[in-house]
Amino acid sequence: MWPRFGVKVGNSTLCIAHVKPTDTKPEVIANKQGDRVSQACLLWDGEDEIECGLTAKQKMSSKPKQAVANSFQFLRPVEDLKEELLAKAIKTIPCEYDSEKNMFILKAVQHKNDEEGKEVEKEISPFEVQVKLFQSELELARQYFSDATQKPIVVLSIPSYFPSKSWEILAQAAEKAGFHVAQIVDETTAAVLAYGIGEDITNDDTKYVLTVKCGGLLSHFALYEVRHGLYTKIECFGPFPIGGHQFTEELVKFICEEFQRKYKLDPHESRRSLAKIRTAAANCKHILSTLPSTQLYIDSLMDGVDFNNQMSRARFESLIQPVINSFMQILNDCVDKALKNHAELKKLDNIVLLGATTQIPKLQSAISNKYPDVEINCSISADEVVAVGCARQTLYLVDCEKILEPSEECECVAEEVAIWHGSEDDDENAQKF
Structure with a gap:
């Protein structure tokens, strides 16, 4: 079934891209406002309606108690919502949150028949918020996928530091919204896929690629070894509280x-x-x-x-110079640690930027100046690159009839490209899909 779709999901934004077998590259789908990236927030009107996206964000400043934002960080099993994580996460949301129920508490004032306003409440879970956000992305997908009897095939992204159960919860939310989830890849892998780094290597040469993610709330980095079209994640750092x-x-x-x-x-x-x-x-x-x-x-x-x-x-x-200095210090420490831990790593070949914050020119120049001999991949918009990579991955899918669990292996047969995360010496902690 074509076209197929890739969806990037984050705390701040969502992005969807579509692709056909004849396409040379995926295309990002603009929303109703003409924006290629949608805001990951929703707002309750106090009755039956829930708005998503830019409209919700614009009203959020005047109606904060009725809005949910930065909800993706709560999409975890209850046992993984530790006290320290919740304390930080709650500070980033506009509405109230019940940690015992794992529910957002939305409050609004209803005015009927000139009577004094009455406060009403609505409880909504992080899972339900994600379903609503996926439904808004599904509306965009339906512009290109007209078969109402079938669910559009999609590859989703997720941060690599999320627990495996969150992968299942994310897939269930997308399925409930109306997508058919064929695969989930982590964000950094999707970004490398978007550029197709190493796919043209025909000899035994090895490339080392560092992905630099700076999103709305957090940053994290991953180091890949690319050989014979095989992507191996050999190091992962973060998340760090800079975004x-x-x-x-x-x-x-x-x-x-x-x-x-x-x-x-x-x-x-x-x-x-x-x-x-x-x-x-x-x-x-x-x-x-x-x-x-x-x-x-x-x-x-x-x-x-x-x-x-x-x-x-x-x-x-x-x-923002002090924040950039802190970010670069963390990045430099991570690179130094990677060089120390991997004797075979002599230099970096590519740095891939992802996350909207990496589009700040001053931050880009700081990275370029620190690593002048490394090719910086930023030609694809940093807040779209993950969706593009997810959509590109759909071109390699053969059997899309089941949801891929994060613990399963999947070999991408196009040009005999396989995606594999981990190292041969660490099978227990490796992620393969």
Whole structure:
């Protein structure tokens, strides 16, 4: 059944790409707003409707108690939701969370017949949130897959540090939404697949590829050995608590200080004001990844006072420099450790960037300057590369009639390419699919 689809799932965003057997490369599908990447958040209207995507994110600053964001980190079996993990995760979501039930608690005020507003609640699990998000991606897939009697075939991505049971939960959510899950690959593998690194090697040459992921909340790195079209993950580092959120927070601090200096009002006293600032800061960060400057305007930030400021890329880069320094220190330590642990590794051949945060020019230049002799693969948008890799993997699938469990082996027969994670000396902890 064609076309087939690849879906990247994350805390902050989702992305879907489609491919046909005759295509040279997969194509990303734009959503209703024309964006090639969708926001991984939803908002409850207080009654029966739940909105997903950009609309939900735009309303989140004014209705935080009705919204769910950054929910993917909760998609784990209950026994894996440790106290330390929950303490950090809860700080990143706008709504309330019941750790005993593993439920998000959404609260809204209903107004009927001019009566005084009544607060209502709705409980929704991380699994149900993921189903809703997959349903929104399914709507995009149906633009290209018109057979209503069949489920579109999809390959999904998941961070490599998620437990094996999360792979099953993710597959079940996608199946319930209406997809047929043929395979799940981890994000870093999908990114390497997107570029097809090493597929043209016909001799005994070996390439070493480092994937650098910096997402919305976390970063992690993986090292691959590529030989004869075989990808072997020989080292994995992370996750580390540095992501787009930390870059955004530096801009949030600047806005709060500027506003307080100009108007003697402290936005920290209002949760709604802070939500508005974070939304504006995130938008500003994305714009400055492509443009040299932007206007930072927040309507009625606090007590009816607007905030208006011209933000240049140079100023933004000076604000985030401490975060970049911390990120590069962690990356350098991981590379040094890999070189020490693997005597056969003399140098890196490729670095693959994934995660929207790696699109920040200052971060890209820091990586390029540190590793000048390494080829940096960033021609595919870093927040689309995982979906592209997943879609490309569907070209190699033969039997799509069952869900692949993460513990199973799968050999991709096109050009005799196999994906294999682990080392020959560590069969117990290897991941094969």
